[in-house]
Amino acid sequence: MRTAEIAQRYLDFFEKKDHLIVPSASLVSDDPSLLFTVAGMVPMIPYLTGVVPAPHPRIADLQKCIRTNDIEEVGRTARHGTFFQMLGNWSFGDYFKEGAIRYAWELLTTSESDGGLGFDERDLWVTVYETDDEAEAIWRDVIGLKPERIQRLGRADNYWNTGQPGPGGPDSEIFFDRGPSYGKDGGPAADDTRFLEIWNLVFMQDLIDNIRGKTEFDITGELPMKNIDTGMGLERVAFLKQGVENMYETDQVRPVLDRAVELSGRPYGAVHEDDVRFRVVADHVRSSLMLLSDGVRPSNEGRGYILRRLMRRTVRAMRLLGVDEPAFPELFLASKEAMKTAYPVLEKEWATLSASAAAEEETFRRTLAQGSTILDLALDETRKAGGSTLSGSEAFLLHDTYGFPIDLTMEVAEEAGLDVDRPAFDELMRAQRERAKADARSRKRQRADVSVYRDLRAAGETVFAGYTDLRTDSRILGIIVDGVPVQQATEGQVAEVILAETTLYAESGGQVADKGTIVGAGFELDVLDVQRPVPGLISHTVHVDSGGVAVDDRATTVVDAANRHAARQAHSATHLIHAALRDTLGKTATQAGSLNRAGYMRFDFTWSQPLSPETRSEIEDIANRAVDDALEVTTRVVSLDEAKEAGAMALFGEKYGDVVRMVDIGGPWSRELCGGTHVSTSSEIGLVSVVGESSVGSSNRRIEALVGQNAFRELAAERTIVSQLSAALKAPRDQLAARIEELQSHLKAAEKRIAQFEAKERAGRVPALADSAVHAGSYRVVATSLGEVGSADDVRTLALSVRERLGSEAAVVALGGVAAGRPVVVIATNDAARASGAKAGALVRLSAGVLGGGGGGKDDVAQGGGTDASALEAALEAVVTELTTA
Structure with missing residues (x-):
């Protein structure tokens, strides 16, 4: 039985049992504390908690999931995979334990010829939560399962939650016995390799909080209604039904x-x-x-x-x-x-x-090529130092900074006859994982308690009237301060306000929230932000500028008209740029993210190469031709299937329901699903000026543009600059580029000549500096301040030249100078000096300390600096004193 057939049999079965079949949610979770949809229940959490009313009391689905916490086990067991598909049936306040158990058993044990999955009931075992007498009785007395094939287990095995505050409950798991060749007898409690879990029936009845670990959490109350959450692992059932050894061998x-x-x-x-x-x-x-x-x-x-x-x-x-x-x-x-x-x-x-x-x-x-070069150098340094083991820190640097895998590092090291300090590497990796876990825990702690919106959402969806109006009369449904519902907010407070209707746009689809005010009898609220904390509900974060506002007060939402107009221009311009990109680059250039705010748009798209200046200009030209053509902008509310049939493009990161809003600009030229606000005709956009194009990843690019008045002001500013340059360089505008290129060429030639003169001047100073050497202990020492210098490199070059001129007698050269207002010291020693104990690195740290700074280098040459240029003579004298007393 092929995997797709198993899934279809499941969905068909539950559709006949009056379940609404819903499509899979995205792998990208809406939950801010989760990177991905890690379990089939994640998209259902708003329904399970009662925050959002379920579209039907019974639902069934096939949900895509990603989970990488056991990534090291992938390939080593029969059941570990990073991507998996979870079949689920859900009851929201409808059937409970007996219904869930009956349905599961019927589907599993009904013959394939009758539409079931055809498992032999003699191969099936179940587990129940250790205190769940009710579930055990149903399996024993209603289903007729033998008591010896029902096992009770504790929280670690038979209590389900998401690992964060929210819904949870005891569960009952169904296992398939793979036979004695896969392990010992004794049921799931004895061997979870032989006895493979295929279906988990979760009886969602609790609210949990204060999670301290998998089994350490507090049950703080009951859910508003008892729910059923079941999950049948499609890959696990597939490899059993296909007679293969593991999920990797399924179709x-x-x-x-x-x-x-x-x-x-x-x-x-x-x-x-x-x-x-x-x-x-x-x-x-x-x-x-x-x-x-x-x-x-x-x-x-x-x-x-x-x-x-x-x-x-x-x-x-x-x-x-x-x-x-x-x-x-x-x-x-x-x-x-x-x-x-x-x-x-x-x-x-x-x-x-x-x-x-x-x-x-x-x-x-x-990356591997670059990492290999760095690794080769590290191995060479290890050998030169007489070592036989590459340090764990170097292996970790290769892994963490350059993405070079540890097993490749070990493989290359082994070929070079060296070991890798794997324990030290593992310890650094462990520390990094702990930091990541701490960050994840922090994200979970910061997760908003959306249950605060439950009663407000139960009253219905917030009506958004902002597509046609900039103001509307409404009623205050709720006020939240510091995460707690209150009856009123007073002057100076920041609060969340929920209204029955609003014209203020909530941030979504890349478009930032509207600016505006909410006013009523005796109060004025400045709108700081507008969001959708749960589907269907719009929340306004406000500052109470004057008066006090209370639940049930009448209020009027007022949108900042100028800001909204500029935001509409930017959002519509984003659609023009998207269409222009696809016209220019082809259909593979699709959206990967966007940001629209008043006068500015940013558009990320899939493309792996920088755009040439010509291509960038062409995209800008196509967008502005569309502005000139005054294309009609129309919006229609249609079914998702109808929109797809019409060729509408879905935007990255957006989630769509059965009914969607489709925005056309010039008919099919630009047709996208979009909930944002838009102009009526493209001519209202005014002007689109592309100001940037850059990389945001190996296969993503970003275009940035100014729109409307912002674009005009930017171009006007550039025109002023061009006029000033034209006047200063005495060149017409069309000859500016050539004139600047000519000046750059002259400047480079002049800089080259100046460098030659400076090098000649420095060389001329070498004899006098060498002649100024004095004896300090057993060394000949040159310790001189050069005054103002061009750069530290000039001091270094001169110090090395003087050292060469002093010959083979033990000699130390200490030169200082002031470069760009900061003192610098360079010390060079020859072979004889080093043999007598003079180390340039130690000496430069001494002198740099006098300057209020630091330095370092090798024994033969070192450089340092500081902040106190007036102490330069004293810093050089410290070197002479140190050598005299050595």
Whole structure:
């Protein structure tokens, strides 16, 4: 039974049981404390907590998930994968324990010919929470499961929560017995390798808080209604139904593994470590492809860092399998072909996805080349110093700064006949992980308690009237101060205000929140921010400028008209730039993020090369031609399917419901799904001036532009500068570039001549300086202040020349000067001086200390400086004194 068929049977079964089938949410979680959707329940948390009313009392879904906390186990066990799909059925205040257990058992044990999954009930075991008598009784008395195949376990195994404050509850897990060849008998409590968990039935009834660990938390109350959250691991069921050994050999994953085998020329199933690497490749390629398809791009932070790590672990594994050539084009193609039936977007966006993958592989290959050079130098230094072990700190530097994997470091070191201090490296990695965990815990602590919005959201959605009006009369539904609902807020306080209707735009889709005020009888509120803390609810963060405001007061929202107009211009200009990019670069140049505020727009897009000046000008020209053409801007509210049929583009990072807002500029020329505010015709934008184009990652670029009056003011300022330059250089505007280039050429020639004169002048000073040498102890010493100098390099060059002129007798040269107002000292010693104990590094630290600074260097030459130029003579005298008394 193929993976897609298992999923369809599940969804069909629950649809017949009056469940609403909903699509998978994005892998990019809406929860600010989570980078990814780590479990099937994450998108359902607003419904489970009652903050947002569920669209139906019963729901079923197939949810994409990413979890990387066990990444080191990938490939080593049958069940660990970074990307997985969780089938779930949900009840929000409808059926509870008995219903969930009955449904699960019916689907699992119904024959395949009758639409079920065809498991033999003799192979199934269950566990229940240690105090859950009710669940055990249902399994025993209602289902008829033998008591010896029902086991009670504690919090670590049979209590489910997200690891953060929110919903939780006891669960009952269903296990499949794989047989005696996989381990010992005795049920799940005895061996979780032989007995494989396939379905988890969570009885959501508690609110938990103060989480101190997996089993250490406080149950602070009950959920407003009892809910059911179940999760059946699609990959686990698939490998059982397909008769293979693990999830990596199922129909959606095995094609990548097989392609890796072909590219490497090594067999699968012959060498354990190679098998682990093949499975890592198969898992990580699929995970990377799915993350790319949800808009994540490789970077050095956040979600992008996780994706980059997965992709680079893949490159590393292929290298260890003997594949040094680029492999992503082949591997990602194999994954796309295996997954496209379940996720058609992979086929639709293939050009963009494959380009991003190839760009990241090429970037890492360059990183490996650079890291190899640095590693070779480190190994060479270790050998020269007589060592046999590369330090853990150097290995960590290669890993952390250059992305060079530790196992490659160890491999190269072994080839060079050296060891790596792996324990020291592991300790540095442990410390880094602890810092990361502390940061994650901090993020969780900062997570807003959205339960405060539950009652407000239950009253209905906030009506946004701002598409057509700049002011509207409304009513204060709620006031929140410091996270606590209150009845009123007084002058000087900052509060959140929830209204029944508003014209103030809440930040979303890259467009920042409106500016404005909320006024009423006896109060005026300055709007600081507008957000959507939970779906359907708009919250205004305000400063109470005057008076006091209370719940149920009538109020009027007033949008700052000038700011809104400039924001509309910028947002519409973003659509023009997007369309111009696709006209110029092709359909693979798609949005990867944006920011729109009054008079300014920033647009990130998928592209791996800098834009030429000509291309940048062409994009700007296309956008401004669209402005000149006064294209009509229309908006329609349509179904998501209808919008897709019309070719509307979805914007990066946006989540869409069944009904969407589609914005057309010039009909199909620019057609996007967008909830932002826009102009009525493109001519209202006024002007688009592209002011920057830069890299924001290996496969992403960024265009920045000023819009409307901001663009005009910027161009006017540039015109003034050009006029001033033209007058100063006595050159017409069209000849300015040539005139400046000519002046630069003359300047370089003059600087070259000046450098030659200065070098000649310095050389002329060498004899006199050498002749000024005095005896200090057993050394000949030159200790002289040169006064004002061009740079520290001038002092260094002169010190080395004087040292050469003093010959083989033990000699020390200490020269000082003042460069750009700061004192500098350079000390040089010859072989004889060093043999007698004079070390330039130690001497320069002594003299620099007199200057109020520091310095360092090698025994033969060292440099230092400070802040007190008046102490330069004393600093040089300190060197002479030290040598005299040595």
